[in-house]
Amino acid sequence: QHSQEEKRWVLSDFDVGKALGRGKFGHVYLAREKRSNQIVALKVLFKNQLKQSQVEHQLRREVEIQSHLRHPNILRLYGYFYDQTRVYLILEHAAKGELYKELQRCKHFSERRSATYIASLARALIYLHGKHVIHRDIKPENLLVGAQGELKIADFGWSVHTFNRRRTMCGTLDYLPPEMVEKTEHDYHVDIWSLGILCYEFLYGLPPFEAKEHSETYRRIVKVDLKFPSKPFVSPAAKDLISQMLVKNSAHRLPLHKVLEHPWIVQNADPSG
Numbered sequence: 001q002h003s004q005e006e007k008r009w010v011l012s013d014f015d016v017g018k019a020l021g022r023g024k025f026g027h028v029y030l031a032r033e034k035r036s037n038q039i040v041a042l043k044v045l046f047k048n049q050l051k052q053s054q055v056e057h058q059l060r061r062e063v064e065i066q067s068h069l070r071h072p073n074i075l076r077l078y079g080y081f082y083d084q085t086r087v088y089l090i091l092e093h094a095a096k097g098e099l100y101k102e103l104q105r106c107k108h109f110s111e112r113r114s115a116t117y118i119a120s121l122a123r124a125l126i127y128l129h130g131k132h133v134i135h136r137d138i139k140p141e142n143l144l145v146g147a148q149g150e151l152k153i154a155d156f157g158w159s160v161h162t163f164n165r166r167r168t169m170c171g172t173l174d175y176l177p178p179e180m181v182e183k184t185e186h187d188y189h190v191d192i193w194s195l196g197i198l199c200y201e202f203l204y205g206l207p208p209f210e211a212k213e214h215s216e217t218y219r220r221i222v223k224v225d226l227k228f229p230s231k232p233f234v235s236p237a238a239k240d241l242i243s244q245m246l247v248k249n250s251a252h253r254l255p256l257h258k259v260l261e262h263p264w265i266v267q268n269a270d271p272s273g
C-alpha cells in the first residue's frame with residue numbers, strides 16, 4: 001500500500017497492554033503496533049454510546065481535523081478503525097500522562113513551569129489558528145505530558161474548522177452585518193480566554209471564577225470578577241499577562257503572538273518548551 005493513511009488497521013495489529021485512563025465514552029489502553037513495535041495509546045469508544053450521544057459527526061470531524069495536524073505540542077491521532085461494536089482511535093502515547101493529575105499532586109506550578117507550559121500552548125494555538133482550527137476546550141483535563149515533560153493538547157472532540165462555520169452558517173457572507181461576521185472571528189479568541197484561565201489555574205491551583213453554584217460561576221465569568229489571592233505569591237508580571245487575556249471584549253484580548261513576547265513569558269519560559 002502507499003502511505004500509512006490508506007492502511008486499514010485491525011485490532012490484531014496491536015498487542016494491547018494496561019489501561020491508561022477511563023474516559024466518558026470508553027477506555028484508553030497502552031498498545032504496541034506489532035510490525036513496527038511502535039508504542040501507541042488506543043482509545044476504545046463504544047458505537048452504541050456514540051450513537052446515543054449523537055457525537056458521531058464530532059468524532060468524524062476530530063479525525064478529519066487531526067489528520068492534518070503535526071505539532072510537537074499537539075497529540076497525534078495516527079488513525080482509527082472500527083469493528084462491529086467499537087471505534088478505536090490510534091493515538092500518540094503521552095508517557096507522563098495527564099497534566100491535571102500532576103497539578104493536583106503539586107497543588108500549583110512554579111512560575112517557570114507555568115510560563116513554559118503557557119508558551120508551548122500559545123505556539124500550538126498559533127499553529128491551530130493558522131489552520132483555521134479552534135480547540136474550544138482547552139483545560140487541564142485535555143492536556144497530556146510527553147516523555148520529556150512537554151505539553152500535548154489532546155482530545156479534539158470539540159474542535160471546529162472556522163471556515164466550515166463561516167460557510168455552513170450563512171452561505172454567502174455578503175449580507176451579514178458586522179457583528180455576525182465578527183462573531184465567527186470571535187471564535188479564535190475563545191482559546192485565548194481559556195489560555196488565561198489555564199495560566200491562572202497553573203499558578204494558583206484553582207480556576208479564577210470557581211464558585212459553589214454554576215449560576216455564581218456564570219455571573220463571575222460574565223463580570224470578569226478576577227481576584228488574585230495573596231497566597232501563593234505570584235509576580236505582578238504574571239498577573240499582568242492574565243489580566244490581558246481575561247478581557248470580556250474578545251477583540252481586546254492579548255493576541256497569541258503578543259503572549260509569547262510578554263515579559264513574564266520571556267523571563268520565565270524555558271525556550272525548549
Ligand SMILES: O=C(O)Cn1ncc2ncnc(NCCc3cnc(NC(=O)Nc4cccc(Cl)c4)s3)c21
Nearest residue numbers: 020021025028041055058059093094097154155157
Ligand atoms: O488521557 C488518559 O486517559 C490517559 N492517557 N495517558 C497517557 C495517554 N496518552 C495518550 N492518550 C491518552 N488518553 C487519550 C487522550 C485523547 C486524545 N484524543 C481523544 N479524542 C477523543 O476522545 N475523541 C472523542 C471521544 C468521544 C467522542 C468524541 Cl465526539 C470524540 S482522547 C493518555
